[in-house]
Amino acid sequence: MTRWSPLTHLTAGLLLGAGVLVAGALNGRPDVAALGVAPLLTAVWGWTRRPREPLEVQVRAPRQLTASTELRAPALLRGPEGAVAARLRSSSPGTEPDECLVRLLPGEVREVALATTSVRTGENQLFRLDAVGLGSGHVTTGEVLTVGPSSVLVLPGQRPLDRLPLPPRLQGLVGPHAARRIGDGEELHDVNLFTAGDRLRRIDWRTSARRGVQDGRLQDLYVRRTQSTAEATVVLVIDSRDDVGPDVATWAGGREVLTSDVTSLDIAREAAASLARAYLGQGDRVGLEDLGLRRRPVRPGGGRRHLERVVRRLALSAPEGTPRPRVRAPQVPSGALVVVLSTFLDDEAATMALTWRHAGHRVVAVDVLPPVRGAEMSVRLLMAYRMVSLQREDRLTTLRRGGVEVVRWAADGPPPSGGRAELATLARRRHGAPR
Template sequence: MSDTDSVAGDSVAGDSPAGGTAVAEVPGGTALSARWRPTPAHTRAIVVSLLLLGIGAVMRRPDAVALGTPLAVVAVWAHVRRPTVSPVVHAWLRHSVLREGQTTAWTASVEPGPGVEDVGLAVTETEFTRYTPTSQAVTVGDVRGGPVRLDVFCQSMRWGLRRLGPATCAVGSAFGAHVWEPGPVHAPLVPTVPLPEAFSARSPAPDPDGLVGRSRSRHQGDGSELADVRAFRFGDRLRRIHWPVSVRTGELHVTTTYADEDSEILLLVDAMQDLGRSTGFEGEGSSLDNGVRAAAAVAEHYLRAGDRVGVQVLGAHQSPRLAPGLGTNQLRRILDVLARVRVADGGVVDEKRLRGQLQHPVSAGTLVVFLTPAVSVQVLAHAAQLARRGTSTIVVDTLPRTMATGDLTDEQLAGLVPERSASATARLAWRLRLLERSREVSRTRLSGVPIVPWVGPGTLDLVMRDIARQRRSPRVVTR
């Protein structure tokens, strides 16, 4: 099992009906309580039967008596068979953390008492959730055989904090005359962590500056990659002796290696805008979708390589800066931070928050990766400033390809402006904004910052090789 698969807990065998493997079940549930009460149908049957029988007796109408007698018999029979003991019902949501595309379930466990004939469970529809059954409700018509269990499966289709439910359970008596219906059961917000896209990078980070790791340092030390063969010196270890060269020259020679160090990667996710329309992990993604999933993929790759990874969400409210760390626990923390990202409102407070976040210092040797749709001037200016200071900086363009052209469909345009403002003027305004974006991107490239679109595996390989060559050559930096 990979680190990402273990974020939501230990997996269980088997696939759920809605598709997607569920994670460890949360035991227990909420015990529900209510009282038996007559249903409106039972009340109507009593009233109508009494009315028809009264009309038949007073007005001597046998037809009214014929119509009212069956209703009276059913009402009396239902009243005699009414349940007197409350059933034992527990309801719960199985999982507290999900991944995109993963399935959980609202579950109700019912131990019916005498007089109970049917039970039902219904779940309120929420955005970016797929239900099985599609009606979001399930019923069992004959429960006289013993305890029953009902499940409504919910598949989370997009990262974020999902409110699944609430769920409502109801128990009915014979003829639907009495119902035992407690209030809706609410569950806490369920974090849905982003599903990392396929990503791999063969090139190591350009400037490792740690203690241990897999990245080759520019300095010689104990490592695995050969650096040079030189004459033996006092203090060299015997296991470093290179015997072929020593025999050929008649003097002892030893091998030297490059040190293996870890790198520090800082991921800056731009949440100031969310351009495009998101349809879930199986469909099209918005700019924020691309940024969050790309950040998860990059973090997973470098953490597996033994590097230190940190993350900062720019412009998001209540999203703390996560200091660089190592290991599986760091990946869990990063995915949890990404799952709670909310796009900024675009107000003055968000602009001040962005300026404060950009003022955080970046330690030497850190590789800074901006994941942004490249429409925020402040973000691009900060990337150029870091590059001038000598910090290795890369900008990953997360703007959807379909949004990079001026010919937008009405549906795409509705994701940028309110529907009442979607017109030819709005389309022209977006074309002008793309021209400004192109100018800012060109200006940022001229300052030495590479800007690449997100394409999955190999996105950063060529760029990091170029940065590594530049780091080995003399350069002028701004302090």
């Protein structure tokens, strides 16, 4: 049986009522003694009607949620006979706790919506709920019940993107883009003489009447040839080896990153999810590779189900120990656009990007390092950061000189910000043109 303890209200009522009642009886004042009856009876009534069973609390947190302004989960409360209210305290890492008082009805289940925010994606411990039941008159209280926190997979959010860069070669016979070869499409390629294999419905009668008539007779037919359509293959390469925050003191692993800080892996997940949604939304094929894991990659595919598969794999990507350096770059489909999302704090991601570029792929490097807070750096830490920053800038410069197009993805700002403008600039360039 759960123990229900008296509160200060009950103790104060008992002491006040008994004291006034005794004082009135000793002084021969029945009117004064009558004043102590009410608080004394109220305290006794509240104690005798205290609940005998525990408060039932259950948090039904979803297994996965998508990062947004608010993450919600329902909490179910069931009060025993005699419980009239429950005091709740909801908390999640990186947020201020919130408290409220909920009224309970005997035998009925009360549903309360828990809401929190999280700047971190991936596996998170959210929705911790501390509950205390209150008896009749709020003079008794039960034991503190703690439920959670629950393990929730927070999927990365997605920013809207418009124009995107394309690989130098498009594949397939159908797709959303106009290819360079002649075929069935909408964009005009040229007007040429009718040859074997041309369809009759493509005959341009006006051009034939103007150019193909000799001596009043139609001698030649002209057809309108169009560019065929094809799809692009995009391979997103995420670097899960690094998960650094804006505090440089946490980069060496001696201190943990605050749960209220956005890390480089959070930015990479959001950027990759946004790119996957944009490319798949226009009919292209998207694959996923992780430089920090030796697991089987997500092969290029299309459709809504494939987007869900890619986003979930992104949310599950996390550093796992110290991976061994790769001897060779992962294989990607021929003619694919390779997008490398990394902090470029070491040489491996830059080396892989240059390898793919030298193999003839169009490579876009997305810098996902969060803005650094330098106000609290010591002199020694500031010197070390400057050296690491100079080496990192040298790698980015080497990438640009090697033909890799570098884009910085901003973690903050309104949805149109980030790398949207830079990606649109890359989309206007000729396929495969060096930077």
